[in-house]
Amino acid sequence: MIRVIFLGYGNVNFHLCSALIKQADIAVIQIYNKTLIDTAFLINSIPFTSDLSEIKAADIYILGIPDDAIASFSEIIPFKNKLVVHTSGAVEMAVLSAKNRRGVFYPLQSFSKYREIEYEQIPICIESENATDLDILKKIGNSISNNVVEINSKERAKLHLAAVFVNNFVNHLYQIGHEILADTTISFDLLKPLIQETANKIGGLTPFEAQTGPAKRADSKTIEKHLHLLEESEYREIYLLLTNAIKKSHGKKL
Amino acid sequence: MIRVIFLGYGNVNFHLCSALIKQADIAVIQIYNKTLIDTAFLINSIPFTSDLSEIKAADIYILGIPDDAIASFSEIIPFKNKLVVHTSGAVEMAVLSAKNRRGVFYPLQSFSKYREIEYEQIPICIESENATDLDILKKIGNSISNNVVEINSKERAKLHLAAVFVNNFVNHLYQIGHEILADTTISFDLLKPLIQETANKIGGLTPFEAQTGPAKRADSKTIEKHLHLLEESEYREIYLLLTNAIKKSHGKKL
Numbered sequence: 001m002i003r004v005i006f007l008g009y010g011n012v013n014f015h016l017c018s019a020l021i022k023q024a025d026i027a028v029i030q031i032y033n034k035t036l037i038d039t040a041f042l043i044n045s046i047p048f049t050s051d052l053s054e055i056k057a058a059d060i061y062i063l064g065i066p067d068d069a070i071a072s073f074s075e076i077i078p079f080k081n082k083l084v085v086h087t088s089g090a091v092e093m094a095v096l097s098a099k100n101r102r103g104v105f106y107p108l109q110s111f112s113k114y115r116e117i118e119y120e121q122i123p124i125c126i127e128s129e130n131a132t133d134l135d136i137l138k139k140i141g142n143s144i145s146n147n148v149v150e151i152n153s154k155e156r157a158k159l160h161l162a163a164v165f166v167n168n169f170v171n172h173l174y175q176i177g178h179e180i181l182a183d184t185t186i187s188f189d190l191l192k193p194l195i196q197e198t199a200n201k202i203g204g205l206t207p208f209e210a211q212t213g214p215a216k217r218a219d220s221k222t223i224e225k226h227l228h229l230l231e232e233s234e235y236r237e238i239y240l241l242l243t244n245a246i247k248k249s250h251g252k253k254l
Numbered sequence: 255m256i257r258v259i260f261l262g263y264g265n266v267n268f269h270l271c272s273a274l275i276k277q278a279d280i281a282v283i284q285i286y287n288k289t290l291i292d293t294a295f296l297i298n299s300i301p302f303t304s305d306l307s308e309i310k311a312a313d314i315y316i317l318g319i320p321d322d323a324i325a326s327f328s329e330i331i332p333f334k335n336k337l338v339v340h341t342s343g344a345v346e347m348a349v350l351s352a353k354n355r356r357g358v359f360y361p362l363q364s365f366s367k368y369r370e371i372e373y374e375q376i377p378i379c380i381e382s383e384n385a386t387d388l389d390i391l392k393k394i395g396n397s398i399s400n401n402v403v404e405i406n407s408k409e410r411a412k413l414h415l416a417a418v419f420v421n422n423f424v425n426h427l428y429q430i431g432h433e434i435l436a437d438t439t440i441s442f443d444l445l446k447p448l449i450q451e452t453a454n455k456i457g458g459l460t461p462f463e464a465q466t467g468p469a470k471r472a473d474s475k476t477i478e479k480h481l482h483l484l485e486e487s488e489y490r491e492i493y494l495l496l497t498n499a500i501k502k503s504h505g506k507k508l
Binding site for chain 2: 067108109122123151155162167170176177181183190191193196197201202207209210213214221225226234238239241242
């Protein structure tokens with residue numbers, strides 16, 4: 001039985017906790033959070049504390065706190081020589097205080113509080129200072145996901161950057177599509193099958209192979225029409241930059 | 255029985271033809287293309303011609319040719335007073351020659367030759383000059399899709415622009431993610447569940463609600479780390495522009 005304590009209880013730890021309490025070989029024995037938690041997100045049977053001095057003994061402590069608080073928080077926790085991991089894609093393992101055994105348990109997914117997550121496919125990126133701890137992280141990871149990979153801090157930083165492009169930035173392009181349709185009678189729903197197919201396509205093709213559209217074809221008439229529609233728009237610059245990037249990538253200069 | 259002839263046989267008409275030949279009330283009676291077609295894409299039983307003078311009589315002629323050839327091609331076809339529609343998102347109906355009855359039959363999807371398409375969910379955007387022709391377009395549309403909508407040329411132009419953002423530009427962001435990982439040991443496959451979830455999320459949330467990440471949080475430390483990783487990169491400008499757009503949209507100025 002692996003005894004787990006969550007330190008901090010934001011989106012990631014909430015979802016992680018919901019998944020881990022269902023596992024036979026794992027016991028979530030305590031949740032610590034600086035402030036009281038919205039009871040809707042507190043899982044009933046798990047003891048809660050907001051007092052650092054009350055934190056119990058466990059096999060692993062999973063930090064779920066803002067990136068810039070990880071270093072200082074890991075310094076003030078009142079125990080040592082325990083396995084303490086953070087769950088951040090962008091923070092190096094070495095940022096954790098050396099007074100405990102350090103590790104990372106980073107689920108590569110975009111978590112929203114009110115949306116359930118299917119953990120099975122989510123990559124869990126793990127890292128630790130020693131092999132025994134890596135085994136613990138593997139066991140926890142494998143209990144909820146089929147996709148546990150060991151990735152060091154340097155490569156995880158690049159993975160996180162790539163994730164920002166394919167998740168945060170992609171979502172913002174969805175929002176621009178939404179806003180372009182806002183002054184028409186057309187529902188954004190009409191774009192959803194295209195959005196799905198765009199995501200599905202790269203299951204079997206590389207993104208380079210999957211590319212279509214006026215920029216790839218260097219279809220200057222259509223591009224001009226679009227720029228005309230965007231004449232007064234804040235999205236014009238994004239349109240131009242991405243159009244030129246696609247043209248360049250597909251070998252057709254302006 | 256609606257008799258259909260395809261004029262031009264690129265990606266869109268190939269997929270459209272493959273779907274229409276399965277319909278009981280529709281007969282694809284001929285395919286015209288200027289040049290011979292790769293036989294792999296020619297559907298056996300349908301007569302083919304590359305001679306304009308051999309085009310038969312039909313109830314509807316569906317043009318599948320490059321946007322900038324639609325006007326001139328619709329002038330040279332040797333018949334009149336027939337229903338002639340194009341399949342382009344970006345071209346006005348009025349670009350078609352007035353010697354025939356004009357219309358548009360625009361399937362809003364990204365077609366790749368080697369990828370099968372589930373037509374049922376694909377929006378078919380139709381437009382015509384008169385109600386009788388609109389009925390024919392509706393019948394054909396409804397035979398393959400549950401999502402047939404009437405959209406005029408002006409609004410279709412905006413829809414096409416929005417589609418470029420959520421499809422072409424999104425796919426290019428996938429490609430950037432792919433390239434960022436190219437100098438690591440990490441497989442692009444690791445990003446695929448995140449890409450899927452990003453597309454799935456907007457099924458239930460608006461893109462604004464679905465946004466997460468360092469730009470939304472105005473997390474300047476993470477953004478600085480990313481900019482450091484992108485120091486020599488051609489993607490730095492795209493990163494900055496989209497990060498600032500998200501910040502602005504979510505009310506957190508730099």
